[in-house]
Amino acid sequence: MTAREEMLAAMRRNAPRETPRPDLARLGVKFADPAAKFAESLQGVGGTCLRVPDLAVAGRAVAELPVRQAAKKVVSLVPEVEPGNLDLAAVKAPRELEGLDLTVLRGELAVAENGAVWVDAQLLPHRAIFVIAEHLVLVVDAAGVVNDLHEAYARLAGRPAAYGLFISGPSKTADIEQALVIGAQGARSCTVLLVG
Numbered sequence: 001m002t003a004r005e006e007m008l009a010a011m012r013r014n015a016p017r018e019t020p021r022p023d024l025a026r027l028g029v030k031f032a033d034p035a036a037k038f039a040e041s042l043q044g045v046g047g048t049c050l051r052v053p054d055l056a057v058a059g060r061a062v063a064e065l066p067v068r069q070a071a072k073k074v075v076s077l078v079p080e081v082e083p084g085n086l087d088l089a090a091v092k093a094p095r096e097l098e099g100l101d102l103t104v105l106r107g108e109l110a111v112a113e114n115g116a117v118w119v120d121a122q123l124l125p126h127r128a129i130f131v132i133a134e135h136l137v138l139v140v141d142a143a144g145v146v147n148d149l150h151e152a153y154a155r156l157a158g159r160p161a162a163y164g165l166f167i168s169g170p171s172k173t174a175d176i177e178q179a180l181v182i183g184a185q186g187a188r189s190c191t192v193l194l195v196g
Contacts, residue, residue, distance in 0.1 A: 028150040034112040035145045035194055041115030046182055047169035047190040049115075051142070055080045058139060058193045062104065067135040067189055071101035075129055078106050078139045081193070094128035103133035103187075107140040107167075109155060110192065113148040116166040117192055118156065127163065131171070136187040138167065142196035 001009070031037040039049035052058045059081045062068050068082070075097075076084030082104040091097060107117035117138045121127050130136075146152050152166075171186030182188055 024150075028148045029113055030147050031112050034147050035142055037112040037147075038110050038115060038145050038192075038194070041112060042169060042190075042192055043115075045115050045169035046172060047115060047192060049192045049194060051194045053196065055139075055195060058195050061193060062137055062191075065137070065191060067102055067191075068137075071135070073100050074102045074104070075100060075133070076104040077124070078104050081139055082137070088125055088129070091126055094126050094132070097126060097128055097132045100129065100133045102135045102137065103129045104137040104139065105129075107138040107144070107192065109144040109146055109152055110140045110194065111146055111149055111152050111166070114168055116149075116152075116168040118152060118164060118166055120162065120164040122162040122164065130165070130167070131186040133187050134183070134189075136167070136170070136190045138190065138192045140192060140194055142194045145194065 035051065039051070042049045050061050052061055062082045068074070073086055074082065074084040075086050075088050076082040077088070082102075084104065086097075086100070105119055107119050109118045110116070111118075117140055119130075119138065121130075146155065156164075167190065170188055170190045171183050172180060173184045174180045
């Protein structure tokens with residue numbers, strides 16, 4: 001037996017045993033009331049959740065928000081809730097969004113465990129609206145609340161690769177002195193309307 005063969009034989013004898021893969025069906029958490037847990041989680045990351053029965057009430061809720069009442073420049077991609085006053089399709093370059101006070105977007109699903117909302121940005125002409133707007137309102141169907149990220153990714157699986165993101169409350173950052181700053185790199189507030 002050559003030295004090479006001896007070395008390979010020793011490696012085979014000492015190779016780690018194959019272990020079964022974990023059962024992914026056992027991962028994840030289940031909440032008794034995912035919508036209530038979502039509201040709690042969102043509050044924990046600095047956001048606000050409002051539960052409304054339908055889009056008409058959602059529209060009235062947005063109109064009553066102090067950030068909406070003070071807003072001068074509003075983009076809305078949920079016109080049945082908020083008409084907005086800036087046509088995003090007419091914006092040629094993201095720099096034209098400077099001074100954007102409020103953005104209203106539709107969220108596709110909400111995650112109870114961490115208060116995150118998935119926004120599919122595939123149809124947005126300017127992705128910058130996520131970080132330029134001073135305030136953010138996300139409208140999510142209450143049936144779209146899932147327990148955890150495992151469920152969220154299962155729902156999103158099989159789609160063509162496209163841009164989208166999870167938004168979990170307003171922008172936050174903390175420095176080495178552990179001073180938390182809200183809105184340093186994005187929206188200063190995030191309100192999620194759970195509809196239904």
